[in-house]
Amino acid sequence: MGFQTEMVVMSIKEIGHSDENALLELLLTYKALGDEDALGNCSTSGCAPFRVKHGDDIDFESSDGDDDAGDTQPNYGDYGDESFIRNISEKDKKINSLVDMGFPENEANMAITRCGVDVDLSVLVDSISASLAAGDFDLSHQVTNRRSDSFGGTTKIRLIEDRKKKRKRYGGTAHGNQIFLDGSHYEHMPPPNPMVGFSLPNCSQLPVDRKIPKKAIGRPFFYYENVAQAPTGVWATISRCLYGIQPEYLDSKHLCAAARKRGYIHNLPIENRAPLLPLPPKTILEAFPRYKKWWPSWDTRTQFNCLRTSMACQQLTGSIGALARTGNPPPRNIQKDMIKQCKEYNLVWIGKNKVAALEPEEIEYLLGFPKDHTRGLASTNRYKSLGNSFQVDTVAYHLSVLRGMFPNGVTVLSLFTGIGGGEVALHRLGIHMKTVVSVEIDKASKRIFRHWWDQTQTGTLIEFDDVKSLTDATVASLVTRFGGFDLVIGGSPCNNLAGCNRYSRDGLEGKESVLFYQYPRILEAVKEAMARM
DNA sequence: TTTATGATGATATTCACA
């Protein structure tokens, strides 16, 4: 039948999800009317409750059809219903449901294999959509007249599947986008080179063709972050779920001494940004002059690579020290091997022929956190929490535009707070936080953030553990209580997106990274609640 | 039970060169 996800969502919103026959009947009606007439032209699918109307606005539809009174469960796109699957095996029933929605049976089966049989139907829909969409999306940020044509023809699907099998997961050639025989290609939002965002401190404004849909303009401002080099198609999906706004890709090496290639999607103004002062050092030896004494001339590094969550082991640093003693200088081929390891693990020369990993305090400094911000945790946990955090100077540069807009302070909804990189950025900008509603599940990170808050802030801190437990009803209640939010900020888990994950780089449908979908769900709940104020 | 350690590639981009 070839129904689009949006069509399914609209139908469910209209009649609920307990009446399968009525649902299918309505879907058929939509189909008979023609996708475009019923739904508008749509080039989306990665996130379920995303609907594009005719014209130039992009509108979200809340995934839960009611006002969430008494809503206590995570419900983003939740139209799975146990009564729906009562009489037959869960897997078969879900496959049948998905096939009835127009998905290919093999894709439905694969989605259940990927996501498990217990997940909501919406998760399976999103998984299949993302999978199929890889070869079926228009790249434009704007709404186009290109019809999605459901999920493409059978031939195309098989072609995509064959290609996927060959590539195993997210692969591709080393050169450019995948081009199919029919001329289409995978959705792709390659980061620019150089990765300098829309502007840099003390540099002239770059010409930026930036379009923000009407509905996404203004309060609440939002700021979303994740790794720039996510698997192909991930940023296109993220962008679609965040009003089609193009990511601002920026490598923090342009603001500090460590690389951190990240994508940021936000609706903040980009004029009149101001960096934190003093500007942080941009080279290793400016940041840590004491290492100059031991730094060999043949180690030509001037900046660190990405500061990650785990450090080099002693065995590695010891073996590099031994290699360093093979000559003065060591043979070129040995130098090459050593530099390769030093780059990968961000090692520094702390003595004669002696390298070591950066200390947690040094990483705090490079990332723009106050000294001892994470002190109190075991060192491995300090590395982990820091590796997962923002580079404060980078984020502060983007958030700096809020200073003039909210002279009396801001009310913040902070999702995936971690150790509070966003809040530290606001604090260092001199922006008062009247209230922060923080959502973070990791107890150690929560403790770090709470201690920092108690020491530096006078505003109100409200904490939640899990984004999934922050229901639309709770969001509405918070909006009423605090008069809305000025800023919704957060970077969702990158575990399944990061290139260094050798085990579960599963994309946005991965176990942790799937939490991304909570961000647009909650953001939209905030916007809807604020619209009712 | 918590923490530290060492081993575990694939993917995608960048760059040099023909």
Place this chain on the structure above:
DNA sequence: TGTGAATATCATCATAAA
């Protein structure tokens, strides 16, 4: 412009040690 080599990457797992 096309090709191959070089390079970078918010990680995870099993196991040992504390």
